[in-house]
Amino acid sequence: MITESKQAKRLNSLGINIKTFFYDNGKKKQRNTDNSLNQDIKQGIIIEKDYYKHGDLLRKEKSFDSRISYTYEFSGEDKYTCKNCGMEGEVKDFTDGCPYCHTNYNIDYDNKELSNKKYYDLIIKDKSYIIKTFILDIVFSLLLVGIYIYNTSRTFYTFDIIKIIVIGFFISLVLFFIFYYLDALIILPWLRKKKEKSNQKQVEFWNRMQKYFISKTKFYNNLNYELRNLFYSDKYKDVVDYDILDYNSLKEKEEDDKLFVTINIDIRIIRLVNNKIESKIETKEFLLKRVESKLELTKKVNFIPCPNCGASIDATTEVCEYCGTPHNYLQEWYLQEL
Numbered sequence: 001m002i003t004e005s006k007q008a009k010r011l012n013s014l015g016i017n018i019k020t021f022f023y024d025n026g027k028k029k030q031r032n033t034d035n036s037l038n039q040d041i042k043q044g045i046i047i048e049k050d051y052y053k054h055g056d057l058l059r060k061e062k063s064f065d066s067r068i069s070y071t072y073e074f075s076g077e078d079k080y081t082c083k084n085c086g087m088e089g090e091v092k093d094f095t096d097g098c099p100y101c102h103t104n105y106n107i108d109y110d111n112k113e114l115s116n117k118k119y120y121d122l123i124i125k126d127k128s129y130i131i132k133t134f135i136l137d138i139v140f141s142l143l144l145v146g147i148y149i150y151n152t153s154r155t156f157y158t159f160d161i162i163k164i165i166v167i168g169f170f171i172s173l174v175l176f177f178i179f180y181y182l183d184a185l186i187i188l189p190w191l192r193k194k195k196e197k198s199n200q201k202q203v204e205f206w207n208r209m210q211k212y213f214i215s216k217t218k219f220y221n222n223l224n225y226e227l228r229n230l231f232y233s234d235k236y237k238d239v240v241d242y243d244i245l246d247y248n249s250l251k252e253k254e255e256d257d258k259l260f261v262t263i264n265i266d267i268r269i270i271r272l273v274n275n276k277i278e279s280k281i282e283t284k285e286f287l288l289k290r291v292e293s294k295l296e297l298t299k300k301v302n303f304i305p306c307p308n309c310g311a312s313i314d315a316t317t318e319v320c321e322y323c324g325t326p327h328n329y330l331q332e333w334y335l336q337e338l
């Protein structure tokens with residue numbers, strides 16, 4: 001499938017398989033990058049991703065934003081006839097081109113949504129930071145009391161150890177409640193306000209976009225198409241996967257009748273470094289320029305003729321494989337890294 005081809009090429013060369021688990025209408029569904037299982041998803045959310053190299057599990061990722069949805073629908077059994085040689089078959093037989101005459105067909109999903117942010121409600125982030133704070137807090141208090149007692153008593157018996165534990169635990173509780181109270185009083189409302197503001201701005205952005213007839217689904221699909229081209233290019237040699245975790249801001253400007261959108265996202269970038277999976281969340285900014293695209297992928301089968309020789313183009317390459325003429329296949333939005 002054209003949506004996945006760039007990443008698939010990289011994963012195949014490294015022997016990596018990614019199993020993604022979705023939550024779709026109350027059901028758990030799965031898609032594997034090695035194509036061993038690819039269930040259709042309709043506005044599902046990702047709940048887990050498992051990274052395998054040559055069958056060994058290297059990493060699990062479990063934190064995803066439940067407001068970002070995904071759709072992958074493909075009816076590969078539909079009939080299709082090759083435009084060049086007339087071979088008849090099912091659409092899925094043409095994924096790697098016509099099996100008979102090798103004419104390129106750029107095949108895409110009937111319906112897809114990639115990292116589409118549908119909802120702007122607030123979600124409460126996971127509570128694991130509270131547990132971590134509490135553990136740190138206990139260790140800190142025990143050390144504090146321990147040092148104090150060790151330096152002030154002339155003798156050091158078992159009784160002192162019990163004293164350290166009891167007093168240390170008590171102090172840690174007091175500190176924890178102070179922290180918890182301050183957190184609830186100062187930090188949480190401030191964070192909430194900030195998030196609400198940025199959500200409101202994004203809702204307004206999408207309202208303004210209506211006058212340009214811009215579809216949100218298409219915009220996010222296009223963004224992901226461009227991100228894939230970027231992350232699976234030679235510039236990012238060790239990237240094997242990425243996930244947009246949240247959209248922080250979207251801003252548009254018009255220049256010479258052209259529309260530009262600056263987008264700021266939190267993105268988790270997964271790299272394979274020395275046979276280990278490295279995962280890092282980064283905040284990145286990109287500029288998207290809206291272009292008049294003559295060639296635009298439609299659903300399902302795309303036959304794109306070369307502007308020079310008329311042969312069918314493979315949209316994932318840069319030149320026509322028959323005559324070598326460059327084709328600037330572009331989507332509606334063209335991306336630049338900032």
Ligand SMILES: [Zn+2]
Pocket residue numbers: 082083084085086087098099100101102103
């Ligand atoms: Zn054919």
Ligand SMILES: [Zn+2]
Pocket residue numbers: 306307308309310311320321322323324325
């Ligand atoms: Zn050509």
